[in-house]
Amino acid sequence: MRAATNPPPVIIIGAHTVGLAILRALDGHGMARIVLSYDHADMGRVSRHVTTLIDCPHPENEAPAFLSFLEHLAPLYPGALLLPASDAALAGLARWKDRLSDRFQVGCADPGVVAGFIDKKRTYALAAQMGVSAPRTLVPQSEAEARTYAETALFPCLVKPCQSHRYFEVFHCKMVRAANPDELLTAYRAAAAAGLEVVLQEYIPGGDDCGVNYNAYFWDGQARAEFTARKWRNAPPELGSPCVVQSATIPEVIEPGRRILAALGFNGFACTEFKRDPRDGVYKLMEVNGRHNLSGHLAVYCGLNFPLLHYRHLMFGELPSPTPYRQDVYWIDLTRDLAYHLRRVLRGELTLRAFLAPYRGKHTFAILDRRDLRPFLKRLGGLLGSALRGERSI
Numbered sequence: 469m470r471a472a473t474n475p476p477p478v479i480i481i482g483a484h485t486v487g488l489a490i491l492r493a494l495d496g497h498g499m500a501r502i503v504l505s506y507d508h509a510d511m512g513r514v515s516r517h518v519t520t521l522i523d524c525p526h527p528e529n530e531a532p533a534f535l536s537f538l539e540h541l542a543p544l545y546p547g548a549l550l551l552p553a554s555d556a557a558l559a560g561l562a563r564w565k566d567r568l569s570d571r572f573q574v575g576c577a578d579p580g581v582v583a584g585f586i587d588k589k590r591t592y593a594l595a596a597q598m599g600v601s602a603p604r605t606l607v608p609q610s611e612a613e614a615r616t617y618a619e620t621a622l623f624p625c626l627v628k629p630c631q632s633h634r635y636f637e638v639f640h641c642k643m644v645r646a647a648n649p650d651e652l653l654t655a656y657r658a659a660a661a662a663g664l665e666v667v668l669q670e671y672i673p674g675g676d677d678c679g680v681n682y683n684a685y686f687w688d689g690q691a692r693a694e695f696t697a698r699k700w701r702n703a704p705p706e707l708g709s710p711c712v713v714q715s716a717t718i719p720e721v722i723e724p725g726r727r728i729l730a731a732l733g734f735n736g737f738a739c740t741e742f743k744r745d746p747r748d749g750v751y752k753l754m755e756v757n758g759r760h761n762l763s764g765h766l767a768v769y770c771g772l773n774f775p776l777l778h779y780r781h782l783m784f785g786e787l788p789s790p791t792p793y794r795q796d797v798y799w800i801d802l803t804r805d806l807a808y809h810l811r812r813v814l815r816g817e818l819t820l821r822a823f824l825a826p827y828r829g830k831h832t833f834a835i836l837d838r839r840d841l842r843p844f845l846k847r848l849g850g851l852l853g854s855a856l857r858g859e860r861s862i
Contacts (some may be wrong), residue, residue, distance in 0.1 A: 482553035483512030489765040511843035527560025542571035555633035585756035618649035627655035682725035703804035766799035798826035
C-alpha cells in the first residue's frame with residue numbers, strides 16, 4: 469500500500485463507540501486524527517489516539533451552524549477526510565456534501581443514497597422491488613390506517629421508526645414490540661405526537677443469535693471487501709443493539725447484501741443487518757447502516773481494517789481487495805453485556821456457562837483496552853452518574 473510522509477488528516481464526527489473504534493483502527497498509520505464531538509458524554513473524547521479534540525454543533529439538530537463550523541475549519545485541514553461516526557453525523561454530513569466536497573474528501577454516500585437507507589420505509593420499498601426478503605411492512609399515513617392494520621395484524625408486531633436515531637433521541641429505545649392493538653396504537657400516537665414517522669412491521673421470531681451483519685466496502689456496484697458476523701446478545705435483549713458479536717462465515721446474506729447495496733447505488737462502507745426467520749430459514753433484511761458500525765472494531769481485530777481501507781481508497785485511490793479474516797472471534801461491549809445479561813443469569817434465564825462462553829473464547833472489547841484505558845473509565849463514570857440521577861443510559 470502507498471506510503472505517505474505526511475498523510476492528510478482524518479476528521480471523525482462523533483466519539484462514541486463507533487468513533488472510538490475508528491480512532492483505534494487508524495492508530496499507527498501516520499495521519500492526524502481530529503475528533504469533532506457534539507456530546508460531552510462520548511468516551512472517545514479522552515482516547516490517547518485523539519490528535520485534536522474540537523467541540524462542534526450538532527450535525528443534524530444545528531445543521532446551518534454545523535455547516536458554518538466545517539467551512540471555517542477547512543483552512544486548518546485542507547483536503548482532510550470527513551468520516552461520520554453516527555447516524556446524526558451521517559445525515560448532517562450528507563446534507564452538505566456538495567458544498568463541502570471542494571474543501572474536504574467527504575466519506576459518506578450522496579444525499580439521495582443516504583435518504584434511501586436512513587429512512588427505513590424507502591429501504592423496505594426498495595427491497596420489495598429488488599426481491600430481497602424482508603418482514604412484511606406497512607407505512608401508515610394516518611391513525612385510521614394504523615387502526616385498520618391493528619384489526620388484522622398478527623401479534624406481536626413492531627412499531628418501528630423510519631429514522632431510528634431520531635426516535636432513540638426521544639424515546640431511548642430502538643422500537644416498540646406491540647403485544648396487542650392497544651399497545652400498537654399507543655406507540656403510534658406517541659411517535660406521531662413527536663413528529664416521527666413509523667412503519668408497522670411483522671415481528672420475526674427467534675433469539676438475538678438469529679441476527680447477522682453483512683459488512684462490505686462497496687464501490688461502483690461491486691463488493692470490494694466483505695465480512696460477516698453473527699450477533700449473540702443484544703442490549704436490551706431482542707430489540708436492542710448488539711453487545712456480543714462473533715465473526716463467522718454466513719454465505720446466505722452475501723448475495724442479498726450485495727443486491728440491496730447495488731440497488732441503492734451505494735459507495736463506501738456499509739453494515740447491512742439481517743435476521744434469520746426460524747419459520748422458513750430465510751435471512752430477512754432489517755436495515756442498512758451506511759457508515760462504520762457499532763461492532764466495527766471486530767473486523768479490524770480479525771484482520772480486515774475497514775476504516776483504513778476507506779481512508780486509503782478515498783485519499784490515495786487504492787481500491788480494497790478481498791481479504792481473509794479470523795473466524796470465531798467475539799466482540800463484547802462489556803458494560804452493556806453485564807448490565808443486561810448478568811441479570812438474566814441471576815434470574816435463571818441464561819446459564820452462567822452460556823454467558824461466559826464469549827469471554828472464554830477469542831475476544832476483543834468494544835471500549836476496554838489496557839493501552840487506552842481512559843475511554844472505559846469515562847464510560848464507567850458516566851454510567852455511575854446516570855445511575856445516581858436515576859437515568860437510563862445504556
